[in-house]
Amino acid sequence: MAASDPSQSITRVPAPVDTRAPGGTTNAHVAGGLLVDPAARTDALDDAIDLNGxxxxxxxxxxxxxxxxxxxxVxxxxxxxxxxxAPVFxxxxxxxxxAEATGVEPDGTFADGETVGDTDVRAVDTPGHAPDHxxxxxxEGRRDGTAPNGLLCGDLAVAEGSVVVxxxxxxxxxxLDSLERVRDGGYDRLYPGHGPVISxxxxxCQRLIDHRLDxxxxxxxxxxxxASGVDAVVDAAYEKDLTGVADLARATVVAHLEKLVAEGRIGEEWADRLSRERGI
Known part of the structure; x- marks a missing residue:
């Protein structure tokens, strides 16, 4: 069912999809003339964009x-x-x-800080979960119109739990840089790609930063x-049953190790181990 926020003119439409996210849905949003993340066609999303037969x-x-x-x-x-x-950007x-993911060649492009097509919605680069995020x-919604007050944040943040990186x-x-940018951006609400609105x-954002640093x-x-290998680090770093999410935990640990190598906080021998992980 579509969930509309009249104060902000943002409509959230969860769609059932094949996803590892809890709840098994991805939120499409309709805001300021822009349709974001239409993961699947549904009657509710048809209604949200006034689509008839x-x-x-x-x-x-x-x-x-x-x-x-x-x-x-996508x-x-x-x-x-x-x-x-409608044109695709x-x-x-x-x-x-x-284009590879959607099968669609875009009609136009946008960059950080630019509005998308003829809409008033502005792009905010937030890489990390994915390179293109x-x-x-x-x-819309703030009476004086002086600053953006709602952010469709995709998989940057969730109301509960954490995001796979x-x-x-x-x-x-x-x-972490993206979380800090959004944390300090003056937004009133975040509209995630999965789960409820973040008020x-x-x-x-600080909770998610703290979780990653922990x-x-x-x-x-x-x-x-x-610990001399990735599996050993996974076993030591996670004190819980990883049944069903072991692959995600391992990918997360590799990402943490890559960060620590890049910052010079662990030995270069880990760079070789991680290169072998990637088959390089």
Missing amino acids: EGRSDAAIDAIAVTHAHPDH GAVGEYAELTG AHADHIDRF VAFAVT GAPEGDLREY DPRSA RERAVLAAVESG
Whole structure:
């Protein structure tokens, strides 16, 4: 069911998709004329953009874009582009990645700080979860209109739990920088790609930063205690049953180790081990 926030003119439409995220859904959003992350075609999303059986009855959207090109965010980009005739936009630095994931050649591009097509929605680079990850700032809703107050943040943040930032897609240094950027951005609400709206962006971002730094300390302690391989670090860093998520935990540990190598905080022998992990 679509969830609309009248104060901000943002409509959230969860769609059931094949995703590892809790709840098994990805949120599409309609905001300021932009359709973001149409992961699957649903009746609720058709209704949110005023789509009738023959196409749009009203010009509810002026552009289509995605927060990043992971499969659970892009599944219906091509279908909604064809149904509505709305132009599709991709990040200027990741056009090929977008086209490969969606099967759609974009009609236009955007870069950090630019508005998307003819909408008033502004792109905010937030890499880390994925190299192409971007959020979208919506200025509607604040009475004085002086600053963006809603951010469609994709997989940057979630209201509960944490976001996977795992190798080879994830970059923890970039992810932490992105969380700090959004934490300090003055947003009133975050609209994640999975789960409910976040009403306290500063606290949510700081919680996720603290979680990542806690995990980093556990990974570093495992290395300093003599762990000589990724599996040994995983066993030491996670004190819980990893059934069903062992691959995600391992990818996360590799990303942490890559960050520690890049910062010179663990020995260069780990660079060789991680290169072998990637088959380099």
